[in-house]
Structure formats: C-alpha cells, structure tokens
Amino acid sequence: MSTRSVPLTVTMLTECALVVIVTAPLAIAILAKRAYKERKDHVTILFLIAADIFYALSFGYMNVERYIFRPPGYNSSAVPKVPASDCNFHPTCIFMFLSVQVLGSINLSVAVDRLIATVWPTKYYQLGPRASVILMSVPFLVAIFFYVLNCILNYTSEEVISATCPYYSFPHPVLDPFFTYHRLVSTAATIPIYMVIGFLLWRRTVRHRNLNGRQQSNHLAIHLTLAMTTLAAVIFMMVPDIITAAIPRRTLGGDFRLILSCVVLGKAFANFAIYIWRFRELRTLYIQLFTKSFQVRRKTVIDMSSNNLTPIK
Template structure:
C-alpha cells in the first residue's frame, strides 16, 4: 500500500507539472497571437502573420496539455488508473489527439519560419513584393498537413489496434501503432533538423546581406524595413538555437528509441524539457522585438501605443 501511495503522489506531481506548463504555454502564446492579431502594424507584416500562426499552434498545445492533466487527475481521483481500455479510446480523447498533432505542427511550422527567413534574406526584393496572403497560403498548407496526419493517426489506430484493450485509462502510453509512432517521432525530429539546416543558410545569406545592402540603401523607409528584417532574422536565429536545445534534442532521443523499439529514458522529463521551448520562444520575442513588446503592453493595459512622427518621417512607437 505504501508503494502505491508513493506512485500516486508521483503521478500527481508529474501531471501537475504538465498542467502548469500548459497554463503558461496557453497564456504566453495566446497573448502573442492576440498581440499580432489586434495590432494593425504587426498583422500587416507577412512574417508576423506566420509567427502568429506558430503562436496559435503552441497555444493549442498548451490548452491540450491542460485538458489532459485535468483528465488524468480525474482518473487518479477515481482510482481508475489501472483500468484497461483500447488505444482507440486514448487517441480519440480530444486532449491526447490535439497534443499529438500540435507537436507535429510545431515542428513543421519551424521549417516554414526558417524557409520564410531564407527568402527574406536571400531574395529581399522578391520578399518585399510578397504580401499577407502569401503567409496565409503557407499556414493553409500547414493546416492541410495537420488534417492528413490526423487522419493517418486515427485510421492507423482504428484498424491497427481494433478492440485491443492493451492500455490503461491514464493513456500515458496511448498504444498507437508502431509504424505511426515511428513516423511521428522521426518526422518531428527530422523537421526540426531541417529547420536548423535551412537557418544555417539564412545565416550565410544574412552575413552577405549585412555587407551588401546597408551601404546602398538610402531611402528612409527602406532603411527601416531592412532594420526590422535584420532584427527579426537575428531573433529567429536565437529561437532556432533554443528550439534545437529544448525541443529537437529531446525528440531526437524519442526518435532513436522508436527506431530501436525501446522505451525512451525518462520520457516524462524529456517531454517536460521539450515543452519549455514554446515558453522560452515568447520570452525571446518580447525581449528582442520592441514593437511586439509595446503592442503587448498596450493589450494588457487596454491602452493604445503612443506613436509620433520623427524628424526622418518615420512613425515611432513609444516603448
């Protein structure tokens, strides 16, 4: 009995951590999404629309983490943690289903962000001619990926584990088919590495742009636009490093273990570390992007950012 009590207490600690992270993820990314959505200056910038899409995905991830923690608390409180159900019952739980898809989309949206930066830095003239609908199309393709991957998850689980009561109601191991789990873990890690590789080329193009663009840009508006793009490029570079450490490395371990068909070491710890990535990213945005910080402060205080026109003719936001 003492052992069972200890295990129950440990379960509460694990799922409390899970839910607490979910709350922070939801609030932080939800605020970032609303800041961009409600700011006229931000939502008119295609790169910010893509970042808003990323924030929305991470907010959904946070909401699903909260929901799953609440569900598991309910199972623990009723003493049903050892009751057997089918993998289909687990996968069709809204929080578990949303977590699986949102993690995948988080990894893929990193590729979208890196690709967008590569276009912005390597082909700046072409990038300036793109508009907000361009960002909408990228996010639409991302949503389409989510639909197909969701369908694959549901269909593979339904037909691959039909009527197999092999998992518990806690769904800590949802029991999805091995082939889909292998695809999921490999895709998440692979997309992460692809985003890092693309950003390496962004860095090379950025170094070239720093030498070539600045001296030839004389128009005030162009100087301001170039400065915004440069600062965002550096910000996203920092975020790429953070994502590699806190998100890609844990999922690399999951992927390697999936290929070896063994249980990952300390899976709860690895999952906890990976969720910190979405929280740290918002902190980096707020620290590095002054306009974002100003607009979020205005949102939280229900005021409008103070703007005036400088001697150069450029609109300046009070910070």
C-alpha cells in the same frame, strides 16, 4: 490519481496554464491592431504562438484527464483492450497527435519562410501577409492529413490498445515512426537551412538592391529574431526528443519523461522573451495592454464612487 510525483504534475499543469496566460494576450494584441497583423513577421509570430498554446492546452488536458479524473490503477494490466479505432475521436488522441506534429514542423516552416525571404526579398514582401498565412498553415494541414490517414488505417486494422486510449499507442504501426521522429527530424532540418541563409547573407550573394537601408536593417533583424526562436526549439525541444528517442520508454521512467515535457513547454517562454526583447513595438503593445486595462478599471471605480443618484419623487 496517477502514481507520478504530485509536485511534478502540479508544476507541469501550472506551466501549461502560464503558457496560455502569458502568450495569448500578445497574440490578441497583435490581432487587435490592423497594421500589426498585416506585417509578415507578425503573422509568423502569431502562428508560433498558436502552436505553443495548442500544445500547452493539449498536453495540459491530457494530464488533467489522465492523472486526475481517472481512477487509481488505470494503467494496470487489468484495463481491457479495445480496437485502436475506438480511440480515433478521443480528445487526448486528437489533440496530442495534432499538436505534437504542429509544434515540431512550425519551425521548419519558419526556416523555409526565411530562406524565401533571403533569396527573393523583394518578391517576398510583394506577396503580402496572405502568402505567410498559407505557408505557416502547412504544419496544421499536414498534421490533419496524417491524423485522418491514421484513423483510416486504424479502421482497417485489427490493432488493439488500452481502453484508456494513451496517445503514444494511438498511432498506427505504419505511422508510428513518423509520429515518433517527425518533431525531431523537422527541428533538425532547420539547422542546415539556417546555415544556407547565413552563408548567403555573409557572401552577400542575394539581391537587396530594391530595399532601402532601413528595410535591409529590418530584414536582417527579423532573420536574427526568428533564427533565435529556432535555436530555442533546438535547445528546449530537440535535445529532450533525442533523449527520449535514445532511451527506451520503460527505462526512462514516468517522472523523468514529465520533466522532459516541462522542458519542451519552456520553449514557449523562451519564444515570448525573444519577441518582447527583439520587437520594441510588441513590447510597448504588450505593456499598454495591461496598463490600459488597469486604467479602465481604475476609472470605472472612480466613476462609481462619485456617482450621485437623484432620488425618485
């Protein structure tokens, strides 16, 4: 068991579980309705939810594996060193390497999506949901590419790391700056993109002539909603990343790093609140998901209580 604060560890694991419990039903509800999953804005939301859940599951698994199932003293100097390539297929290294990169770059893809929708609104909607799926898949594909590259570099080098395979030691020295600052830089890059979008909308230099009044209103509402999710990323993810980058790892302390990780997980709850607040149809769908489930269970209980069996003669 880790020497870290037990209440903090329990809080973090509870937060990881709640991210999945709260947000996964919304994704399932959207996928269950054909009309909803074919909307481009809902496709974007699905990928944002997927990134949040992927990170929560990865981070939760790492801490369960690292701080509960490992024996005391696992991080001491007595732990032997192994080639970094031995950790290429360690679950924690795989999941954390991928999820950290995806969580960082997914908002950049959203910002690019909004920029395209601003400059070419008519063509953007004509492309259909498949174009959004391709664009929002880029962060996952890029993360997989760099993971494979990192594995190749580990096989060709003589780098050694702890036999416990800590994910922060897994990146090859060549890719370590990318792994360390990718999330921070990607989130920061969304700020100038939204500044350009805001300027274009304010100056009305984009062409919306082929959109009717209702479409224009929805178009601007979606811009605002997804911009709010990016603001949540800046607050809950970029600020902790700046603190982590500015303070040396040894100085920062394990408990404080865990607190910062809990703050990053808070982005998922902020995003969920934004979806429910800004999309009335999603709010209704989410409520109906649980009310219908309750009604089905209640009807089943009533049917069972009123069931009369005819005795066998």
